[in-house]
Amino acid sequence: MTTATTDTSSLSPTARHLWLRSRGLLLTLLLLVISGVVLAALQSGGQYGRLDPRSPDRPGSQALARLLAAHGVTTQVVTTSEAAAAAAGPDTTLLVTEPDLLTPRQLTDLRTATAHTPGRTVLLTPGPTSLAALPLGVEAKEPVDVAARRPACSLPEARRAGNALLGGLRYATARPTADGCYLSGGLPSLLRLPARDAGRDTVLLGSPDLLYNYRLAEHGNASLALQLLGAHKHLVWYLPSISDPSATQDDQRDFFDLIPSGWTWGLLQLAFAAVIAALWRARRLGPLVPERLPVTVPAAETTEGHARLYEQANARDRASSVLRSATRTRLAPLVGVLPAHAHTPDNLLPAVHTRLSAASGTDLHALLFGPPPADDKALVRLADQLDELETSIVSQERHPPREHPDR
DSSP, rough: EEOOSOOOOOOSHHHHHHHHHHHHHHHHHHHHHHHHHHHHHHHHHHHHHHHHTTSSSSSOOHHHHHHHHTTOOOEEESHHHHHHHOOOOOEEEEEOOOOOGOOOOHHHHHHHHTTTSSEEEESEEEEHHHHHTTOOEEEEEEEEEEEEEEEOSSSSHHHHOOOOOEEEEEEEOOOOOHHHEEEEETTTEEEEEOOTTTTEEEEEEEEGGGGGGTTHHHHHHHHHHHHHHOOSSEEEEEEEOOOOOGGGSSSSOOGGSSOOOOHHHHHHHHHHHHHHHHHHHHOOSOOOOOOOOOOOOEHHHHHHHHHHHHHHTTOOOHHHHHHHHHHHHHHHHHTTTTGGGGOOHOOOHHHHHSSOTTTTTOHHHHHHHHHOOOOOOHHHHHHHHHHHHHHHHHHHSSSSOOOOOOO
């Protein structure tokens, strides 16, 4: 038996075929690289983060810093708790932009260093974690939407500023001398705690929106920010940083805490892109399509090639299984067994027994359904025995025994 075809073209993939297969993936990778380069170029240079007084971006605070400078207030930017404690001397305002990023020990050290110096401390959106480390007697409540709200309090700074954009976290305290302004649901989003023993007063803001560049000119935001942060001639603007050595003294942070949020979102987007690319490539793989061979291959060579592969892989079990299955398939129609029952011992073996003489002594079950041979010699012997069995059945079909006439 041979397999032939009239198509003599080569099946080896050409450069054009490879390009057609991979151009989508290559173009996607090129687009990602170009996007990364463009974003890196746009973000390079003197770029600063949110609430940074040096940043002219929308969420920056450069406009407020210039407004304070026009009123004679100097602004000093620090990024470590030790620098903040050292700079927050008498008659200074200390602004902590993200208190929840500080460890309890950092907050305690900062509070101890500034507790007995006159001035003001402003905390932006302190949550339950930071408030628990500070002995202020204040609890953070559920946040609300940021909106223009009335002062509704007697605090002079708030009354002069009028309506301002506030909201976010709200605060509750039992101190009767505290000033709570810009209420929502009966709770203030601006809370001023007066100084104790000629120390520093503390201001809590539930939302930082009024300090942003793009929000400073709305309502009374500029007036309120100028009065809260410009009460003294020197302002210490503390931007907590993960590079602060004191951040690991008491609470060891794991690897994921050190990854900036932007990188986390970037990696998540890359993961989604990889999944989508995998689904796209998998969708293109349809069912197997048989292809005609470009040359004539004799069936004997195909069989010999399979045999050599079995020999190299030492797969006697697979080879014996193929031999036995093929023999059972060919014997079934010869002995009157349906093809569906060709591999069932209870159906095939009795039918084969009836076609063999009782003196043959062949163990049909071991021959047709037995275990794999132990070595190559046993495999060759098995193949010979299967061939002899099939030959004897075929010869009986061609030359059935004659019945002797009764004498």
